[in-house]
Amino acid sequence: MSISIRAIDLSCQFGQVHAVDRANFTVSVGDFVAVEGPSGSGKSTLLNLIGGLEPPTGGRVEVAGTELSTLDERERTTFRRRHIGMIFQLYDLLPTLNAWQNVAVPALLDGGKLKDLQASSTELLKRVGLQDRADHKPSELSGGEQQRVAIARALMNDPQLILADEPTGALDSVTGDDILGLLQSLCEDGRTVVMVTHAARAAAYATRSLRMLDGAVTEPAAV
């Protein structure tokens, strides 16, 4: 199994606070990993380090064999856009664009033309079960539907890795189940998903857990 993420003594310190403290782990392609831990344990910082949104203050992290901190800002942005899809708790859709236009955003930023992207965006909306909502603005969609749009957007440039920060945190439990099932199906298609969550029921959808406590990352032994 090839390696999607490799962290070696990965650390991130803010002042005196060790948000991530010498983390060592690997994630294989196709893994669905839950990052669990109490509030303030460093989960989101770890996700930002993997996604290259935060530079490590020690150690390193490689995504698909590339060490992000060796790239300059522009290369890092391009790498992120092509290889990593991100999903957030509050969807972060652009309110003035409709669903398929939101899905097209990563390809637009990569130099694509909107008119050329309608077919592929609509196809991705179909993949997440939202083909009937392609022309709706975010304000016309439910929370679960907005998160589906965000997942379709994360898939736009066909990234191998999906990073999700509390993707069901703002959803009711049934809608949350649907979203988690969708993330699970992405892994079955050969993508890797790393999901930060504080909810055990969400973490149970993943195939592995990384536990964080005061910046330290451990993987509970199989029982």
Added chain:
Amino acid sequence: MLVYRCGIVGLMSTQQILLSLLDGHPSYGYDLKREYDERFPNLKPLRFSQIYSTLSRLDRDGLVTLVGESGGNGPDRKQYAITESGVSDLETWLSAPLPVDEAPKGELFLKVSLALLSGRDAQPFLEAQRARHMARMREVTSQKRNADSETEIVVCDFTLFHLEADLSWIDHTTERLSRLKVEFKR
């Protein structure tokens, strides 16, 4: 302070309770009962007869040993100490997670309490129990994903929500361990 009774103290637990109370200092049956009553007013009371019969069984099995007898007759005159095998038996029990579905809530609490009471760290047990709960949640989530009917889904959900509640208690207790330790200092 503690207003509810949690669970039943079974045969196995009686053995481990006595071993943990004896860990560190020899004691008499009468004193063991008094300490148990003081420490665990919310658990089912232990009868004297139960304590004496358990002590004599532990003695037979080599987990405790008779270290002295004061004058007079009767079982309350016998002083027992834990043996090396007793300590090892206690430590094995303290660190082993409970089976998930059958875990009576009182036993989760009891294991944490006895670990702290005997001056040990309860965190390894809580971590092991957490891992076991999470493994079970993964199994049930996978069953749910393959469910053929909505009925089967809600039956899986029933189990999942209960396991999640246990897990919340485990996480919450892990966070409170350092404060809890202070209360259990002998």
